[in-house]
Amino acid sequence: MYGFLISIGVVLLIMVIGMVYRIQTLISVAKGSDKKIATTSNKTNAILFMVFLIGCGAWMVYYSVVEFDNYQLPIASEHGVVTDQLFWITMAVTGFIFILTHILLFWFSYHYQYKENKRAAFYPDNNKLEIIWTLVPAVVLTVLVISGWKAWSDITSPAPENAHVVEIMGYQFAWDVRYPGADQQLGDYDYRLTTATNSRGIDFTDKNSFDDFPSQNVVIPKGEPVLFNIRARDVLHSVFAPHMRLKMDAVPGMPTRFWFTPNKTTEEMRAELGDEEFEFEIACTEICGAGHFSMRKVIKVVEPEEYRKWFAEQTPFIKSNPDLVADLPVELKELAEIYINEE
């Protein structure tokens, strides 16, 4: 009953507003003021542009400063320092232009609002001005492009020989990690060999695979180059490690890679942020299905000694699951047995 009464009230209110509005329109038509251009509305709109400029401009500056530590993720890789620097240089340049052009846009709107006795300037062109504001952006952009290009070629250059290789394979909806073992060589794989026990489709007829081992997390040493070999098993995925400023798509049928040098251990980052729970994470940034938002993997960055110790302690696939090599030819199997029986 109350709902009914309230809705009647609302309807009546809207009708009253509508009537008042209609009457005002009729009055303005009767007075002939609807033909006028320099109306209160024109002035109000002009003023609102200034209000918007000052109000929202101040809000933006305030929020950007106060929230800085919140939205600026800490950096944990060497190239991340470079790309972030580029980001903030670009921000300075574009931020300046953003503020300048907006001040002009809204100031002009306010200042040159319609006046009865005024006439606009007839100013159709000025080639000198056009050339200036073609060349200046061109030069500024060239500088930005060249610095970006340099960073990009460094980042995408071939990984150093001594880079620690980690294979990351995306599938719906998780990541599988594989390390090459003591020989530093990842064994071949073929997607047709994928089974429940061999989820990565590793080809165990390749000797290099004998010492390959899986890992729950991505473990990498601080200060040494790391190469991610990235692939996907079903659909596109994308490896995104936000703190490392790292992103590369995982494409079925086309292995990709990304190398980088982490420059902070997880422990160091925890101390820096005062957050004991902190972990570096990998997320997926290429839409891949219902679980797209849940493909989390933890990256543990540790000191090099700790890394080597950890690396030596890992158990190869075939050791924890000897069935994987059960069907191999005799000579290969003998070789595999060595790994399996190794202590």
Place this chain on the structure above:
Amino acid sequence: MAVANVSAHDAASTHDEHDHEHHDNFITKYIFSTDHKMIAKQYLVSGIFWAFIGGFLSVLFRLQLGFPDMDMSFLRPILGGWIDASGKLDPTFYLALVTMHGTIMVFFVLTAGLSGTFSNFLIPLQIGARDMASGFMNMLSYWFFFISGVIMFASLFLEKGPAGGGWVVYPPLSALEQAIPGSGLGMTLWLTAMVFFIASSLMGGINYISTVINLRTKGMSFSRLPLTIWAFFLTAVIGLLSFPVLFSAALLLVFDRSFGTSFYLSDIYIGGEALPNTGGSAVLYQHLFWFLGHPEVYIVLLPALGITSEVIATNSRKPIFGYKAMIISMLGITILSFVVWAHHMFVSGMNPFLGSIFMFLTLIIAVPSAVKVFNYLTTLWRGNLRFTPGMLFSIGLVSFFISGGLTGIFLGNSAIDIQLHDTYFVVAHFHLVMGAASFFGMLAGVYHWFPKMFGRMMDDKLGYVHFWLTFVGVYLVFFPMHYIGIAGFPRRYYSWTNFSFADMYTDLNMFVSVAAIVTFFAQFIFVFNFFYSMYKGRKASANPWQSNTLEWTTPVEPGHGNWPGEIPTVYRWPYDYSKPGSEADFIPQTVPLSATPESNLPHEAKLVQLEKEIMEEDEAMLVGNESKES
């Protein structure tokens, strides 16, 4: 051009013109119309319909993102099974929502609704033509679009949901039903709808191009075309060259999906089995898609910029600054738009060398865009600004174009893009620069040309309220997304709580959602204003904005053939506003230079003699024709 030579003095032939309009019945007038103005209105109403569907879908997923813990059971009457027993939105359906929102907004609203409406409406009216080059093909263009819309709409109601692989529908996700349910029938319908849509766009585009080239009235040289027409013309050229590539991409995808080919598929193990496909390349699809996809950005943006140029010049009472520079920059954008596509793919795994090339090319395209912005600003400078709703939306467009354009400089830089790719920074960028900017161009156009479309004025005050709510609303929705994006939040995420780096900003996301919902509902003010004014609005005068272009020389409600009698001749460019020496602050294009000796510039004074000779020749020819006829 027999019609054009009919004398205006000849009352009998003028009467003929009107005569065959009486033969129109409801169906030929409102449904299967070949009149460009009616087709434009059909496109406009369809565009508005789709904008509401697309906007509504975004409200649904904003509810999920802003209020992840909300009980959405109240949506069950419309969403049915997509709300699960505990009142949560289904994650697959969430992806379908973002996919359909993107597809609808990009193609149905900002391509068909914008280009379709204003190219159809304005090209014949502003160049001085009776209709499009092919009225029949124009009608087909609309009805192909309509069929496309029906198919896409139907896909929303499928049991397994519509396509859900993102609006870019990258394979293998879009090719394999095992990967996501929407890649079944939903995707089939998506592809079918797109084929019809592409056919529609091509027929429209061919018409626009041939009309602009062939049917300009006497004196309407390319250097006297309003910038709107330049924009529509170049847009049609871009569409004609790029849509076929999307068609080929879609066709190969159809083959992969249904006929066992491996254009895009390779080495896939899914649903417990290894697929036989090898040798395909998922990246190939991305190249083909973005070869359309990037020019598409300009297909939606250029018409909006054209409309803005016209509206800003008219309401500043000033010539657009740098008319030639505006044309050259649009030409530059047109050409460059074809060679920047791979900046969407910096981290797709393509050769990094290509990344370098595309970074250079991408940042070059920022130059003509910058020139356009500076020209708009200079047009406002020392103007005498009338804030009609159309003008407000045009100024809003310039603001969005700046804000969204500048963030493009970050994303076009491949080194910076590594971090920002597929985060909310990108979402903020393109929603401002192509979404909101084009949308504002469209609204500016509707407010500005409504009197010509329906012979009545839209209500100004409601227009102001609509503008301020939408302008502020759009910024409140998309500006915070920059922060969220810099913080690394990936897009197309159902929720971010799985990640500690993204387990924050729930307040900001809630804020964005509230702003989005308010902005969405503010659009109903527009719809009310639109339909109410259509029947009850104040009667418009012939030239309510005191504009120079040709469409305002037609009767208040132009009939079939646009001008009763002869098509006017054009003697000057369309931007003679506030010309020194002239009494009025505008001189329409149809006023001969010889009639305005007081305001002619030196080089125009020289043209007067030439103009007189041509007019005498015309007169002689008309007299000759008349005597022959009698």
